[in-house]
Amino acid sequence: MTVPAIRVSAVTKQYGTLKALGGVDLEIGQGEFFGLLGPNGAGKTTLISALAGLVRPDGGSLEIMGHDVVRDYRNARRNLGVVPQELVFDPFFSVRELLRIQSGYFGIRGNDDWIDEILASLDLTHKADANMRMLSGGMKRRVLVAQALVHRPPVIVLDEPTAGVDVELRQGLWQFVRKLNRDGHTIVLTTHYLEEAETLCGRIAMLKAGKVVALDTTENLLHRFATHSLRVSVDRAEAAVALGGMAVEDGWVEFAFEGYDKLEALLARLREAGAGLREIQLGEPDLERVFVEVMHRA
Numbered sequence: 001m002t003v004p005a006i007r008v009s010a011v012t013k014q015y016g017t018l019k020a021l022g023g024v025d026l027e028i029g030q031g032e033f034f035g036l037l038g039p040n041g042a043g044k045t046t047l048i049s050a051l052a053g054l055v056r057p058d059g060g061s062l063e064i065m066g067h068d069v070v071r072d073y074r075n076a077r078r079n080l081g082v083v084p085q086e087l088v089f090d091p092f093f094s095v096r097e098l099l100r101i102q103s104g105y106f107g108i109r110g111n112d113d114w115i116d117e118i119l120a121s122l123d124l125t126h127k128a129d130a131n132m133r134m135l136s137g138g139m140k141r142r143v144l145v146a147q148a149l150v151h152r153p154p155v156i157v158l159d160e161p162t163a164g165v166d167v168e169l170r171q172g173l174w175q176f177v178r179k180l181n182r183d184g185h186t187i188v189l190t191t192h193y194l195e196e197a198e199t200l201c202g203r204i205a206m207l208k209a210g211k212v213v214a215l216d217t218t219e220n221l222l223h224r225f226a227t228h229s230l231r232v233s234v235d236r237a238e239a240a241v242a243l244g245g246m247a248v249e250d251g252w253v254e255f256a257f258e259g260y261d262k263l264e265a266l267l268a269r270l271r272e273a274g275a276g277l278r279e280i281q282l283g284e285p286d287l288e289r290v291f292v293e294v295m296h297r298a
C-alpha cells in the first residue's frame, strides 16, 4: 500500500484558553487535489504550520509521505512545499538570489535549470534579477509559489494563494498548479473563494473551530444538502426568514429545497406570510451554499 501524502492523527493545539485545533484527523492520498476550507480562525493556517513544523502540536501526530514532522523533520520538510499566506521577504535580494538561497536551505546546489523553469512557468523570467522590493503584490505572491517549489516537493500546500491577486494572474496560477497536480504532485489548498475550490478540488475538508465538520468528495458534498436554491427579493425579509430562509443581501432571502415539486408550496407560504414577492431566481447547488449549510449545522 502506498503511504498517504499527508496523515494527520488526533492533532490538538491550544493557544492559552483557545483551542485552535481540537483533535483533527485527516488522510490525503498521493496525487489528490484537496481543499481545506473553513471560516476565519477555523484553524487552517495552524494545521498547515504544524505540517511545516513551524507550530508544535500539543497532541497527536502528523506525517508527510510517511515521515513524522517532529521525529523525522528533515525528511518530512523535504517532501513538502508550502506557499504561505503572508508576503514576507527580505527586500534586498533579487528573485533569483532568493530562490538560490531557498535551494541552499535544502542543501541543493546548481539548481539554476529548475529555477529557470519555475520562473518561466510563473511568468517571472523578466523579473529574475529585480529586487523583491520592486515587485508588485501579485508578483511577490508568484515568487512565494516559486520558493515553495525549488526543492521539487511531491506535496504542495497553498494557503490562500489567490488572496489579493487579479483575475488573470489567478487563472495563470491555477493553470500552473493544475499542471503540477497532473504531473503527480499532491496539492492541498485553502481558499475563501469557494468557486475555485469547487472547480479544482476532488475532495474537501471543512473545518470549524478546530474540528473537521465535513470531509467528502466535492461531488458528494454538493449533493449532500439541498439540491436547489430559491432566491427571492421581498418587501419584508423578516417574514421570509421566519419561514426558514437565510438573508443573503439587501432584501434578498435564500431558501434551499430538494425538488421542483416543493417550489410551489414554498412560494405559496411566502405569499401567505405577506413577504411581498418582487423577484425570484433559481440556482443549482454550489459549494458556497453547502459551506454555509455545513457551518450552520455544525
Ligand SMILES: Nc1ncnc2c1ncn2[C@@H]1O[C@H](COP(=O)(O)OP(=O)(O)OP(=O)(O)O)[C@@H](O)[C@H]1O
Binding pocket: 015, 018, 019, 020, 038, 039, 040, 041, 042, 043, 044, 045, 046, 047
Ligand atoms: N500564535 C498564536 N497565538 C495565539 N492565538 C493564535 C496564534 N495563531 C493562531 N491563533 C488563533 O488560533 C485560531 C486559528 O487560527 P488560524 O490562523 O489557524 O485560522 P485560519 O483558519 O487559518 O483563519 P484565516 O481564514 O483567517 O486564515 C484563531 O482563533 C487564531 O486567533
